[in-house]
Amino acid sequence: MSHRVRVNPIACEAHGMCAELLPERITLDEWGYPIVDEQPLPPALVDHARRAAQACPTFALLVEREDKRR
Amino acid sequence: MSAAQSTAAQNAQDPLDADVPALPRLLADIPEEGPMSLREHLELRGELPRFERRRREEGPLIATIERAGLTGRGGAGFPTAAKMRAVAHARGRAIVVVNIAEGEPASMKDRTLAQALPHVVLDGAELAAEAVGADEVIVCVCESASASVGGVAAALEERAARSRSRPRAQLVTVPATYVAGQESALVNFLDGGPAFPTFAPPRPFEAGVRRRPTLVSNAETLAHLALIARHGSAWFRELGTPSEPGSALVTLSGPVTRPGVYEIECGASLRSLIEAAGGTTARIRGALIGGYAGTWIAGELVGGIALSREHLAPHGATLGAGVVLLLSEHACPVAETARAARWLAEESSRQCGPCVHGLDAIASTIEQIAVGETGQRRVLADLGSVASLVRRRGACGHPDGAVGFVLSAVEAFASDFTDHARHGRCDACLPPGELPLPEHVRVYRAGEREDLGVRRLARPRR
Amino acid sequence: MSALAAAGPSTYWYLTRSTGAVALLLLTLAVVLGILDVRRVSTPRWPRFVVDSLHRNASLLAMAFLAMHVLTSVLDSFAPISLADAFVPFAGSYRPLWLGLGAVALDLLVAVTITSVLRQRLGYGSWRAIHWLTYASWPIALLHSFGTGSDVKGGWLLALSVACLLAVLAAVLVRVLSGWPANLRVRGAALGGAGLFSIFLILWLPGGPLGSEWARRSGTPASLLHHASTGSQGSAR
Numbered sequence: 001m002s003h004r005v006r007v008n009p010i011a012c013e014a015h016g017m018c019a020e021l022l023p024e025r026i027t028l029d030e031w032g033y034p035i036v037d038e039q040p041l042p043p044a045l046v047d048h049a050r051r052a053a054q055a056c057p058t059f060a061l062l063v064e065r066e067d068k069r070r
Numbered sequence: 071m072s073a074a075q076s077t078a079a080q081n082a083q084d085p086l087d088a089d090v091p092a093l094p095r096l097l098a099d100i101p102e103e104g105p106m107s108l109r110e111h112l113e114l115r116g117e118l119p120r121f122e123r124r125r126r127e128e129g130p131l132i133a134t135i136e137r138a139g140l141t142g143r144g145g146a147g148f149p150t151a152a153k154m155r156a157v158a159h160a161r162g163r164a165i166v167v168v169n170i171a172e173g174e175p176a177s178m179k180d181r182t183l184a185q186a187l188p189h190v191v192l193d194g195a196e197l198a199a200e201a202v203g204a205d206e207v208i209v210c211v212c213e214s215a216s217a218s219v220g221g222v223a224a225a226l227e228e229r230a231a232r233s234r235s236r237p238r239a240q241l242v243t244v245p246a247t248y249v250a251g252q253e254s255a256l257v258n259f260l261d262g263g264p265a266f267p268t269f270a271p272p273r274p275f276e277a278g279v280r281r282r283p284t285l286v287s288n289a290e291t292l293a294h295l296a297l298i299a300r301h302g303s304a305w306f307r308e309l310g311t312p313s314e315p316g317s318a319l320v321t322l323s324g325p326v327t328r329p330g331v332y333e334i335e336c337g338a339s340l341r342s343l344i345e346a347a348g349g350t351t352a353r354i355r356g357a358l359i360g361g362y363a364g365t366w367i368a369g370e371l372v373g374g375i376a377l378s379r380e381h382l383a384p385h386g387a388t389l390g391a392g393v394v395l396l397l398s399e400h401a402c403p404v405a406e407t408a409r410a411a412r413w414l415a416e417e418s419s420r421q422c423g424p425c426v427h428g429l430d431a432i433a434s435t436i437e438q439i440a441v442g443e444t445g446q447r448r449v450l451a452d453l454g455s456v457a458s459l460v461r462r463r464g465a466c467g468h469p470d471g472a473v474g475f476v477l478s479a480v481e482a483f484a485s486d487f488t489d490h491a492r493h494g495r496c497d498a499c500l501p502p503g504e505l506p507l508p509e510h511v512r513v514y515r516a517g518e519r520e521d522l523g524v525r526r527l528a529r530p531r532r
Numbered sequence: 533m534s535a536l537a538a539a540g541p542s543t544y545w546y547l548t549r550s551t552g553a554v555a556l557l558l559l560t561l562a563v564v565l566g567i568l569d570v571r572r573v574s575t576p577r578w579p580r581f582v583v584d585s586l587h588r589n590a591s592l593l594a595m596a597f598l599a600m601h602v603l604t605s606v607l608d609s610f611a612p613i614s615l616a617d618a619f620v621p622f623a624g625s626y627r628p629l630w631l632g633l634g635a636v637a638l639d640l641l642v643a644v645t646i647t648s649v650l651r652q653r654l655g656y657g658s659w660r661a662i663h664w665l666t667y668a669s670w671p672i673a674l675l676h677s678f679g680t681g682s683d684v685k686g687g688w689l690l691a692l693s694v695a696c697l698l699a700v701l702a703a704v705l706v707r708v709l710s711g712w713p714a715n716l717r718v719r720g721a722a723l724g725g726a727g728l729f730s731i732f733l734i735l736w737l738p739g740g741p742l743g744s745e746w747a748r749r750s751g752t753p754a755s756l757l758h759h760a761s762t763g764s765q766g767s768a769r
Contacts, residue, residue, distance in 0.1 A: 008269045008465075009269070009421070009422035009423070009424065009425075009463060009464055009465050010268070010269050010421040010422055010465045011269070012422070012423060013423075014423055029424065029459050030459075031423055031424070031427040031428075032423070033422075033423040033424050033427075033463070035459075035463070
């Protein structure tokens, strides 16, 4: 059961904390919005991903379990 | 473009296939004025067939639609049976939404159906509702299309007067914006929000209007469905190709004798469509297939195009919502692209940063190219990198479509773009422009690049 | 009773004043960080998540000190403040208005804290709506400290409070001048509210807490008042 990170682009307001807390998977474009690598997360990164999701002020970053996705 | 223009020569088939059953199907006997009455409709088409559906099962019509191979005619081309099946099996009482928002300015087919032949669309809605177990039908019509609104309203009244029990149907007018016709935007609007797309999941088929499974279907798709229910899947497949069966409505505009809405056999050649429209009235610089989220094809290739997915795919094009826009030799492709790119940027719902910023950057770049203000910058490389920053980073397909439109223009008219980058505007760069865009668009004027005042938003509005 | 009073102020009294002052300081820090939306500005040594954590932790720490402030003021035997008075405004017998304001501020901050802890469950919209209450809680807390604080005349609390006020005003000014919020009326209201509050303080303080006999005028029970002339602390409690 793997996890992935995904961003809700409507909720996202370019605060940028996700890129600071999960640079392995998230970089910021020239306008400050996250470019998310949606590859499955290795187990070591899952806690970091959850922390990044909790830090997002608008709940735009989502950590999803593989079996929940279509 | 009135219904009258589309009555002329509605057969667009290759002349070699003389013994194929004739068109028109949907547009048969389309009245010149006003909607066809219910009585006339029933005389022409026959009574609406009934399908027995056992509770908690999908209606038998869905299997027929699957055999017929009907796909959505709203642009996405999704298999209709699969969509209906998903709604039928989802939890909760379903709702059917008939999509006649038609925010694409170059498309008139859905509004034409609504204004002239509403009953065939409503038949389809009723049948679809029965098949997916829906107890409610909501017909969404673009608020600026008063004739279409009137046609649907009159048709609904006629149907209400007949005493058969049928799902409750209501008419709702929706804003005339480009993104309003997107599925989730319609659902959002019907739930009391703005006509802006929403973040998926959930998709409308599992949780749409009032969190109920919602079948959002294009008007033309439902019209085809109504005819398949009467005549069967084999009949539907008598036209078209095995992978794209049936007929389709196409809005043809530009320098032809009779622009308008035509019904073609899927896979018909563009040449035959133009012939059916009375031929061209000027040389063709290029063709825009699929509308403003579509693809440009250079003029010299236009003669060889056939209107089917497999023939258009090598050109990177799809028929989309059945839009074919021809550009004459008198127009400047660069100026037209600049106008359209700026309009596309303004039609963003401004909910997602990459769309707001990216589409603005692309429009600005095209405008700079058009007036030759790009200096030494490698603008085409710039466009490519912005494009890769925008694709798939919005909540809906709008930025992807806009990017595809612009990049295909740059490719199809490469020499024009290079000339403009070096030398600035050409003789054809004059307003008002040929591409049909709603009047509120600030028209690009050669020589002045108006500051269109796009706000640099750190926070795009919700 | 008078023997007890003559023995000097209790430890609780010192604690309640000091924890109150620290809570005000921390709350000001949190509010200033919030107003400035400093998350949007970052340097390599201060990444945004650090500033955001600073805001959250300052708030939580402020709540911890607030808890101690409330507890020690209840335990302090001098003034008749019950635990209920800390949460139910204007019902107490000791300086009801000014203490009541403290209760209001506490109630608002408790609501904000609970909703912030339960953010994930509440959803962004509801959380944000409640979070706006912080803009009300801060000036109310400041008024409470002026009205109940016995150290205002002593100077250090006044200096601290003025510093906090200036910090918040500066933050509002910076934010408004940088073009937020986009709605002009809200911007005007923010500036106007901040300006009016400051003017009110300037006009009220000299004749109020800084003026004579404030202890009596603010509602200190009469039985406690006569200690003022005998107590070694000088200024009225």
